[in-house]
Amino acid sequence: MKISLTVNGKTMSGEAEGRTLLSTFLREELGLTGTHIGCDTSQCGACTVHVNGKQVKSCTMFVAEADGADVSTIEGMANTDGSLGVIQQAFQDHHGLQCGFCTPGMVMAAASLLEKNPKPSEAEIRHHLEGNICRCTGYHNIVKAIMAASGQEVPAVAAE
Amino acid sequence: MYNFEFVKPSSVDEAVAALRDEDAQPLSGGQTLIPTMKQRLNQPSKLVSLTGIADLVGVSSSGGVLSVGGATPHATVAAEAGDYPALAALAGQIGDPAVRNRGTIGGSLANNDPAACYPSAALASGATIVTNAREIAADDYFQGMFTTALDEGEIITGVKFPIPQAANYQKFEQPASRFALTGVFVAKYADGVRVAVTGASNDGVFRWTEAEEALSANFSPNAISGLTVASDDMISDLHGSAAYRANLVKVLTGRAVAACA
Ligand SMILES: Cc1cc2nc3c(=O)[nH]c(=O)nc-3n(C[C@H](O)[C@H](O)[C@H](O)COP(=O)(O)OP(=O)(O)OC[C@H]3O[C@@H](n4cnc5c(N)ncnc54)[C@H](O)[C@@H]3O)c2cc1C
Ligand code: FES
Ligand code: FES
Numbered sequence: 001m002k003i004s005l006t007v008n009g010k011t012m013s014g015e016a017e018g019r020t021l022l023s024t025f026l027r028e029e030l031g032l033t034g035t036h037i038g039c040d041t042s043q044c045g046a047c048t049v050h051v052n053g054k055q056v057k058s059c060t061m062f063v064a065e066a067d068g069a070d071v072s073t074i075e076g077m078a079n080t081d082g083s084l085g086v087i088q089q090a091f092q093d094h095h096g097l098q099c100g101f102c103t104p105g106m107v108m109a110a111a112s113l114l115e116k117n118p119k120p121s122e123a124e125i126r127h128h129l130e131g132n133i134c135r136c137t138g139y140h141n142i143v144k145a146i147m148a149a150s151g152q153e154v155p156a157v158a159a160e
Numbered sequence: 161m162y163n164f165e166f167v168k169p170s171s172v173d174e175a176v177a178a179l180r181d182e183d184a185q186p187l188s189g190g191q192t193l194i195p196t197m198k199q200r201l202n203q204p205s206k207l208v209s210l211t212g213i214a215d216l217v218g219v220s221s222s223g224g225v226l227s228v229g230g231a232t233p234h235a236t237v238a239a240e241a242g243d244y245p246a247l248a249a250l251a252g253q254i255g256d257p258a259v260r261n262r263g264t265i266g267g268s269l270a271n272n273d274p275a276a277c278y279p280s281a282a283l284a285s286g287a288t289i290v291t292n293a294r295e296i297a298a299d300d301y302f303q304g305m306f307t308t309a310l311d312e313g314e315i316i317t318g319v320k321f322p323i324p325q326a327a328n329y330q331k332f333e334q335p336a337s338r339f340a341l342t343g344v345f346v347a348k349y350a351d352g353v354r355v356a357v358t359g360a361s362n363d364g365v366f367r368w369t370e371a372e373e374a375l376s377a378n379f380s381p382n383a384i385s386g387l388t389v390a391s392d393d394m395i396s397d398l399h400g401s402a403a404y405r406a407n408l409v410k411v412l413t414g415r416a417v418a419a420c421a
Contacts, residue, residue: 001166018166018207019197041195045258054235054261060194061262062187064166065211112257130338131256 003067007032008076016063023047023058026073034074034104038133045132048105049073055112057131074104077111087111087149094154096145098136105132110146119150161197168209172216172317176292178208179313186210186315188231188267191259210266216317224323230266230290230316237265246327247285250277250345253331255338266316272364274305274395275339277331279365282319284327284345284356290318305364324349326420330412332359334399341399342408344368346416352376355413360405362393371413381414 003020004013007030014029023040026032026049035058038046042060049058050072077085084092087107097103106129113120113128120128125146126139134142144154169175178184183205187193196202210216216231221243228237238252238260254260254268254277268278269289282289282298289296292315301309310316324347334341340359347354353375355368374383389409394402 018164019161021194040198042191042259045256048258055258056261057258060190060258062166062190062194062207064168065187065190065209109257128257131258 001064003063005063005066005068006070008072018062018064020063021059022049022051022056022061022063022066022071025063026058026071032073032075036101036104038101038105043131043133044102045105045109045129046102048108048132050108050112053115055109072108072111074107077107087114087146090145090149091142094141094145094148096137096142102132102134102136106134106142110149113146114150119152120146122147122155162200162203164204165206166209167206168212170212170214172213172292172315175208175210175213175315176313178206179315181206184208184313186270188264188270189233189259189262190267191255191263192267192271192273210264210315216266221323226321226323228265228319228321230318231264232266234260234263234265234268244321244323244327246324246329246345246347247281247321250281250329250331253277253329253333265319269301269319270308270310270316272302272306272308273339274361274364275334275337275341275343275359276365277329277340277343277358280340280343280345280356280358281321281329282356283365283367284347284354285321285324286349286354287322288320289316290320291316299367302365305362307364322349328416328419330416330419332408332412342405342412344409344412344416346375346413346420348375348379348420353379355416357409357413360394360409362395368409368413375417379417379420381417384410384413384417 003016026035036046038044040059042057047058109132147154185204187207187209210231216229218229219240226244234251234254241248287298289301327347329345331340331343342359345356355371358365371384389406391402391406394405396402
């Protein structure tokens with residue numbers, strides 16, 4: 001079947017089967033490989049994107065369910081001149097990534113949090129990231145980056 | 161995953177017709193179904209998406225009853241079930257934000273995972289499960305782990321929850337899966353207290369009737385201090401023994417009652 005999506009503001013289309021996952025479609029049909037597949041079992045959140053403004057795990061949604069939807073991916077998080085967006089820059093400034101595998105999902109989850117809650121507390125950030133796993137950073141620097149991206153003072157976080 | 165035919169009807173009648181095919185199955189949020197299809201534990205020939213049926217989504221309240229459409233995502237219940245705060249709080253604790261944006265009440269109740277949250281709320285509230293064909297009382301609906309009163313091709317179109325005077329859900333989270341290792345939902349109505357337990361029993365969600373009697377006579381955590389929960393039918397796995405779960409049932413019931421005050 002033919003699928004059309006608006007991805008990061010641009011209309012894109014391609015061919016899919018019933019079983020084609022949104023993550024597969026983005027990566028293999030549209031060539032947008034910024035969305036990562038970590039577990040493929042809805043545990044890790046590396047594949048997080050927004051569908052009609054809502055954060056979802058793209059490995060656990062059929063692209064047919066998203067036909068006609070507005071999708072945002074990590075590729076849309078940079079500024080139009082190609083420089084890093086606010087959240088991305090904060091991750092770089094605060095060393096919020098090491099291998100970077102989880103980062104696309106972390107940034108998309110953070111963006112969704114900040115849209116609803118522009119000044120989250122540390123506890124709210126940690127709660128919101130429950131579905132995003134990072135095997136490298138120990139999370140502290142990710143929390144700091146999101147604090148900074150929301151324009152708040154970056155706290156000394158617990159257990160440092 | 162094996163391929164299948166995908167259809168997305170816009171009415172319940174069309175969905176029911178599409179489900180008449182052999183091996184057709186409803187698809188709601190997909191948060192349970194897609195992982196099981198990837199593991200080839202489930203291989204429908206056709207998936208009938210319920211997410212395009214506007215009538216199945218939404219929360220409304222009237223005459224002391226909160227009604228939730230069968231395909232309403234957990235995040236919507238968390239945000240809009242303010243008239244039944246314990247239910248909204250339960251929905252807001254399911255999984256993580258992405259799971260709550262997709263997963264739905266109908267999918268959760270149809271699946272009846274022994275560790276799922278909603279079954280405890282439905283049973284403790286004496287809710288009514290509404291389908292395309294009939295209305296089923298929660299007491300008749302849950303029939304053991306992953307087993308319900310639903311017939312082949314029957315769709316949950318909504319759930320009606322009588323709103324209690326006070327209620328609370330205590331979820332003892334299994335931190336890796338974020339499901340309930342054990343969860344207890346206590347609801348106090350004018351005609352008595354109901355206590356439903358999830359995550360603990362090999363038979364799935366159940367009512368702890370001894371606690372209900374004690375709490376109906378005296379709604380305080382002390383009322384259950386003399387009771388014990390038999391561990392014979394409790395789940396035992398690497399996360400907790402049967403005795404541990406039996407103890408959790410009592411501890412969490414006490415906490416839920418205390419939180420109602
Ligand atoms: C990481 C993760 C964490 C989770 N944590 C929790 C948790 O803490 N607590 C909890 O309770 N759950 C948890 N879940 C499960 C989640 O709530 C699922 O969304 C839910 O169990 C299934 O709902 P669904 O809408 O996704 O159903 P689907 O996956 O679409 O369907 C599940 C089953 O129900 C059938 N079905 C779906 N809708 C209907 C309907 N309206 N009528 C009849 N049959 C129907 C389908 O055919 C299928 O057999 C978690 C899931 C994940 C992935
Ligand atoms: S790849 Fe989707 S949640 Fe891990
Ligand atoms: S930076 Fe390596 S997984 Fe998060």
